[in-house]
Every structure is written in structure tokens, then in C-alpha cells.
Amino acid sequence: MATGNINVTAENIFPIIKKFLYSDHEIFLRELISNATDATLKLKHLSTLGEVKGDIGEPRLEVIVDKDNKQIRIIDQGIGMTGEEVEKYINQVAFSGAEEFVEKYKDKVPDSGIIGHFGLGFYSAFMVAEKVEIYTKSYKEDSKAVRWECDGSPQYTLEETDRTERGTEIVLHIAEDSEEFLDEAKIGGLLSKYNKFMPIPIKFGTKEVNDPSHTPETTTDKDGKETTEPHRQITVDSIINNPNPAWTKQPSELEEEDYKSFYRELYPMQFEEPLFNIHLNVDYPFNLTGILYFPKLTQNMDPQKDKIQLYQNQVFVTDNVEGIVPDFLQMLRGVIDSPDIPLNVSRSYLQADGAVKKISSYITRKVADKLASLFKNDRKAFEEKWNDIKIIIEYGMLSEDKFFEKADKFALYPTVGGEHFIWNELVEKIKDAQTDKDGKTIVLYASDAKAQHSYIEDAKAKGYEVLLLDSPIVSHLIQKLETSKENISFVRVDGDHIDNLIKKDDNKISKLSEDEQTKLKEVLEGSIPKETYTVQLEAMDSSANPFIITQPEFMRRMKEMQATGGGGMMGMGNFPDMYNLVVNTNSDLVGEILNTKTAKKQERLIKQTFDLAKLSQNLLHGEELTNFIKRSYELIK
Numbered sequence: 001m002a003t004g005n006i007n008v009t010a011e012n013i014f015p016i017i018k019k020f021l022y023s024d025h026e027i028f029l030r031e032l033i034s035n036a037t038d039a040t041l042k043l044k045h046l047s048t049l050g051e052v053k054g055d056i057g058e059p060r061l062e063v064i065v066d067k068d069n070k071q072i073r074i075i076d077q078g079i080g081m082t083g084e085e086v087e088k089y090i091n092q093v094a095f096s097g098a099e100e101f102v103e104k105y106k107d108k109v110p111d112s113g114i115i116g117h118f119g120l121g122f123y124s125a126f127m128v129a130e131k132v133e134i135y136t137k138s139y140k141e142d143s144k145a146v147r148w149e150c151d152g153s154p155q156y157t158l159e160e161t162d163r164t165e166r167g168t169e170i171v172l173h174i175a176e177d178s179e180e181f182l183d184e185a186k187i188g189g190l191l192s193k194y195n196k197f198m199p200i201p202i203k204f205g206t207k208e209v210n211d212p213s214h215t216p217e218t219t220t221d222k223d224g225k226e227t228t229e230p231h232r233q234i235t236v237d238s239i240i241n242n243p244n245p246a247w248t249k250q251p252s253e254l255e256e257e258d259y260k261s262f263y264r265e266l267y268p269m270q271f272e273e274p275l276f277n278i279h280l281n282v283d284y285p286f287n288l289t290g291i292l293y294f295p296k297l298t299q300n301m302d303p304q305k306d307k308i309q310l311y312q313n314q315v316f317v318t319d320n321v322e323g324i325v326p327d328f329l330q331m332l333r334g335v336i337d338s339p340d341i342p343l344n345v346s347r348s349y350l351q352a353d354g355a356v357k358k359i360s361s362y363i364t365r366k367v368a369d370k371l372a373s374l375f376k377n378d379r380k381a382f383e384e385k386w387n388d389i390k391i392i393i394e395y396g397m398l399s400e401d402k403f404f405e406k407a408d409k410f411a412l413y414p415t416v417g418g419e420h421f422i423w424n425e426l427v428e429k430i431k432d433a434q435t436d437k438d439g440k441t442i443v444l445y446a447s448d449a450k451a452q453h454s455y456i457e458d459a460k461a462k463g464y465e466v467l468l469l470d471s472p473i474v475s476h477l478i479q480k481l482e483t484s485k486e487n488i489s490f491v492r493v494d495g496d497h498i499d500n501l502i503k504k505d506d507n508k509i510s511k512l513s514e515d516e517q518t519k520l521k522e523v524l525e526g527s528i529p530k531e532t533y534t535v536q537l538e539a540m541d542s543s544a545n546p547f548i549i550t551q552p553e554f555m556r557r558m559k560e561m562q563a564t565g566g567g568g569m570m571g572m573g574n575f576p577d578m579y580n581l582v583v584n585t586n587s588d589l590v591g592e593i594l595n596t597k598t599a600k601k602q603e604r605l606i607k608q609t610f611d612l613a614k615l616s617q618n619l620l621h622g623e624e625l626t627n628f629i630k631r632s633y634e635l636i637k
């Protein structure tokens with residue numbers, strides 16, 4: 001037996017480790033299982049090189065919670081260690097890692113997000129254990145099994161032991177303040193959080209299953225009633241992980257159904273199927289695999305739940321992928337696995353890191369390429385999914401210039417009639433009819449097909465296309481399209497009278513003389529509230545409505561952009577709503593208003609016509625609506 005002093009400068013680093021990692025004690029299990037997995041993968045590798053004698057079988061790990069003896073044991077059948085290796089790796093290497101950690105963090109406020117990702121390794125065992133034993137036997141021929149023991153002080157014991165199997169068993173004697181970890185359900189939960197997709201099978205307890213070698217017999221009694229005996233149950237080892245998750249396979253090995261069933265495995269509480277998936281697979285200049293899913297976005301979706309999960313070599317790290325996955329894709333679900341993402345750094349450093357930037361733009365590119373190919377291969381299916389994916393795509397177009405450029409190939413512009421165009425098709429379709437006298441192509445759009453119905457009909461009557469753009473961020477997107485595409489301008493269909501939205505040269509002649517027009521304007525301005533409405537006389541078709549209320553595009557858009565955050569003009573959000581009252585000087589009714597003899601009748605006609613215009617814009621409410629209804633009854637009496 002040998003005893004010795006672990007070479008540390010700090011008198012006793014364990015209390016420090018405990019203190020610093022207070023919020024993250026649970027990572028000990030992930031660290032020890034990672035070590036056990038590494039040892040097993042190394043053994044498998046050496047075996048393929050012919051350096052291990054005999055057949056290694058199907059090595060696996062086992063985790064045992066022994067509440068009575070206050071122990072947790074982690075057992076592997078990996079390469080094991082010789083006595084010298086324990087000296088070297090556990091007493092020196094592992095300790096220097098722990099010491100380095102303490103050095104680095106002792107003066108800092110711990111950020112659990114970062115510390116949890118620091119590979120503290122073997123010594124994290126002391127966060128929960130008052131004493132740790134290692135029983136280990138190396139795969140090397142003639143090596144003797146050893147037992148190492150340490151109670152958290154710098155002193156350790158190392159001696160030979162009679163273990164015969166290859167591999168390592170770590171015995172944690174759980175400290176009094178960590179007894180919560182002796183709860184099987186707690187350990188089960190941690191295993192499924194961190195180790196659900198580790199590459200080596202992990203046994204944790206047993207479970208009852210139907211005996212596959214037994215077929216229950218069905219008997220028929222004298223009355224012809226059938227009875228089937230219950231399945232025979234057998235007890236089998238419970239393996240808590242799937243060592244070969246879908247993302248570790250090649251896309252060519254997987255069918256659509258495999259992707260769907262992996263989605264269910266990742267998010268067992270999700271009942272909605274994903275819309276489609278993107279398989280990520282790259283070796284150079286960084287290593288990254290993964291599968292991303294476009295979920296069906298629903299009203300009551302909780303963005304904190306079922307997020308993208310980040311793994312490193314199949315070990316769960318976090319579901320906070322900020323900085324690694326571009327913001328607009330954080331609504332996606334799935335898995336990313338990359339050993340190349342530095343995790344023991346702060347988020348701001350992460351965002352500035354070159355490799356991470358490359359990863360983020362790779363993901364953006366892959367998503368754009370996938371969308372383009374989905375559109376190309378099955379346009380109809382893509383159009384059907386548009387409503388579910390447009391928010392993500394539009395957000396991406398706004399936030400990532402590269403994505404914006406690529407989106408010309410798949411971003412859809414739907415019309416109120418249910419057709420879908422990509423950008424070039426749209427411009428081609430409208431350019432002849434909808435180019436104004438200054439050579440600008442005007443894109444007309446509605447945000448609500450029902451509320452803006454009469455305006456849409458007016459536009460259609462002229463042979464114009466009207467888009468239906470109803471996402472919350474649409475005003476930002478329009479602004480971006482106007483600045484990046486040449487000679488294009490968007491106007492909402494109720495922004496003005498249709499002849500003013502797309503101004504052509506043919507000026508209509510007004511039936512009213514200059515004098516009559518001045519008089520009409522005076523009369524109207526006397527009855528229409530000036531603070532909100534600007535009276536604007538227009539010579540239109542005599543069949544067009546006499547009064548039309550419009551909201552100037554610029555004002556409305558600025559207010560909308562403010563409401564959805566950023567972009568708009570400061571202070572616009574608190575501005576009162578401003579409208580134009582467009583008056584058709586060629587309408588017979590307008591002529592009648594002008595020529596009515598009594599002021600009282602004139603006032604009544606103006607009020608009634610104005611209320612009707614408001615009604616068609618859904619602007620008539622409360623007392624005004626009550627008065628309108630009263631007045632209407634009077635009129636038809």
C-alpha cells in the first residue's frame with residue numbers, strides 16, 4: 001500500500017470547488033459518465049487495432065444508487081488504469097485541471113452557465129462525495145488491479161486489490177449535504193437529461209417487460225367466450241440511452257419516418273409533427289453534425305420549452321444556443337453536436353469567436369439551401385406550409401443579409417386570391433400594369449382581406465394584384481425590400497384612393513369648377529374634425545364612392561414599426577392616428593351636398609356620408625355608431 005500527498009498548492013481545494021460550483025453540483029454525474037465513456041471508446045478503438053487480447057464483447061456502463069450504504073457507483077468495462085496511470089492521471093493530471101479551474105474562478109462571481117460547461121473532470125466527484133474510491137484494472141496484460149481512495153484532503157491511498165474484470169468502478173461515498181443524489185428518481189432524471197444519447201449503453205436498474213419468448217394463450221370456454229392469459233413478465237436491464245441517435249448517422253441511411261421518430265424521442269411531450277428537417281453534417285473547417293426541425297408554430301407555444309439542444313460528442317451540454325445558432329433560427333428545434341464550440345467562455349466571447357461565427361453562418365446557409373430545395377422539389381407542399389414558416393423566414397430576411405439574398409429563391413409573396421409568387425415572378429407579373437408614371441413599380445398589399453375588402457375590390461377592378469402580407473413584422477420587411485430592390489415601392493391598398501396609389505398620366509376632369517371646389521372644401525372642413533382628418537378633393541369615376549377614408553402609408557408604417565420594436569421614427573408610437581378624407585368631386589352625392597339649400601340638411605348629408613365611409617374602415621364605434629343608427633332610421637322613415 002502506498003500513501004502520498006497530492007501535489008497541490010491550495011491547502012484543500014475541495015471546499016473551494018464546492019463553493020464555486022454550488023448551483024451545478026449535478027454535473028459530477030455527467031463528468032464521471034463522460035470519463036467512463038471515453039475509457040470504453042478507447043478500448044473499442046484499441047481493439048480494432050488488435051491491441052486488446054480477446055473479444056471485448058459489448059461493453060457498457062452501469063450506474064448504481066445504493067441508498068442504504070450512501071453510495072453511488074459508476075462502473076465501466078473500458079481500458080482501466082494501472083497503478084502508475086492512477087498516479088499520473090488521477091493524482092497529477094486530474095488535479096492540475098481542478099486546480100487550474102479554482103485559480104481561474106476564485107475571484108470571479110460564478111456564472112453557472114459557464115462553470116457548468118467547464119470540464120472539471122474527475123474531481124467534480126468531490127462536489128457530492130466525502131470520500132471517493134476507484135477500483136480499476138487495466139486492459140494491459142499482467143496488470144494488477146488497484147484501489148485508490150481519497151477523502152478530499154490532499155492525502156490519498158493507493159493499493160493493490162483483487163478485482164479481476166477489466167475496467168473501472170468509481171465509488172462515491174455521498175456527503176450528508178448531498179443526500180438528495182441518493183434518490184433514484186433524481187439520478188434517473190439527470191441521466192436522461194445529460195446522457196440520453198451517449199454512445200455507450202448505460203444500465204440503470206431493471207425494468208419489467210413482456211417475455212418475447214412467450215405467446216399468451218387464448219382459450220375459449222363453453223359459451224364461446226375467448227380469454228387471453230396475461231403476458232408473462234420478465235425482468236431485464238434498463239438501458240437509459242440510445243447510443244446511436246439519428247444525427248450520428250448519414251442522411252442516406254435515414255427515411256422520413258426515422259427523422260420523425262427521432263423528433264418524438266427528443267421531445268416526448270410534443271404531439272405536433274415537425275414540418276420538415278435539415279440534416280447538418282460537416283467535417284471541415286469545423287466538425288458539426290445535427291438535425292434541425294421546423295416546428296409548426298402555434299399560438300400558445302412556449303419558447304422556453306423544447307429548444308434546440310447542444311451536444312458535444314453525444315453529451316448534452318445546454319439548450320441555450322444563443323450566439324451559436326442565429327437568432328432567427330432559435331425557434332427551430334433539434335440537436336447540434338460539435339466538439340469545436342468553446343464552452344468555458346462567456347457568451348459575449350463566444351459571439352466574437354471565429355469558429356463559432358463560421359458555425360452560425362454555416363447553419364444559416366444550410367437552412368437557406370434546404371428551403372430553396374424544398375421549394376424547387378415540391379412547390380405546392382411548400383406553399384401550403386408557408387403560413388407556418390413565414391415568421392421565421394421573414395425574421396431571417398430582416399436580420400441576416402446573406403439569408404435575405406438567398407430568400408429570393410423561396411420567400412413567398414401570397415396574393416389575396418391565394419396565389420404565391422417568389423420575388424422575380426411577382427415583379428414580372430405586376431410590372432406592366434402597376435408601374436406608375438415615374439417608372440416605379442408599385443406593390444399593393446392588404447393586411448386584412450376582410451377589413452380592406454372594398455379597397456381590394458377597387459384594385460382588382462383595375463387589374464392589379466394585391467398581396468396579403470399579415471405577419472407582425474411586415475412593415476420592417478417592406479422597408480428592407482424597398483431599400484434593397486430597385487424602383488419598387490409598397491403601398492397598402494387602403495393607403496389612398498386607388499388612382500392615387502398608382503398614379504398614371506390620365507388626369508380625370510372634375511365636374512366641379514374651381515370656385516365650387518373651394519366652397520365644398522370649406523363646407524366639409526366645417527363639419528369634419530380637422531385634428532384627425534385632412535380633406536382631399538379628387539376627381540374620380542362618378543360611380544366611385546363619394547367619401548373614402550385612407551391612412552397615409554408612411555404614417556401608418558412608422559407607427560407599426562414602432563409598435564413591433566425599432567425601426568420607426570422615435571415618438572411616432574404616441575402620435576394620434578391621422579387619416580385623409582378623399583372626396584370624389586364627380587360623385588352625384590357630393591354634388592348634392594354642395595347644392596343643398598338648407599344648412600341643416602347639408603350637415604345631415606355630410607354626417608351620414610362620412611359615417612358610412614368610417615363604417616367601411618371599421619372606424620365607427622360607441623356613441624358615434626349609436627347616433628348613426630338613430631339617424632339612419634330617421635332617414636328611412
Ligand SMILES: Nc1ncnc2c1ncn2[C@@H]1O[C@H](COP(=O)(O)OP(=O)(O)OP(=O)(O)O)[C@@H](O)[C@H]1O
Binds near residue numbers: 076080090095
Ligand atoms: N473511468 C476511467 N477509466 C479510465 N481512465 C480514466 C477514467 N476516469 C478518468 N480516467 C483517467 O483520468 C484522467 C483525468 O480525468 P479527468 O476527468 O479529470 O480529466 P479529462 O477527462 O482528461 O478531461 P476533462 O477535464 O475534460 O474531464 C483521464 O484523462 C483518464 O486518463
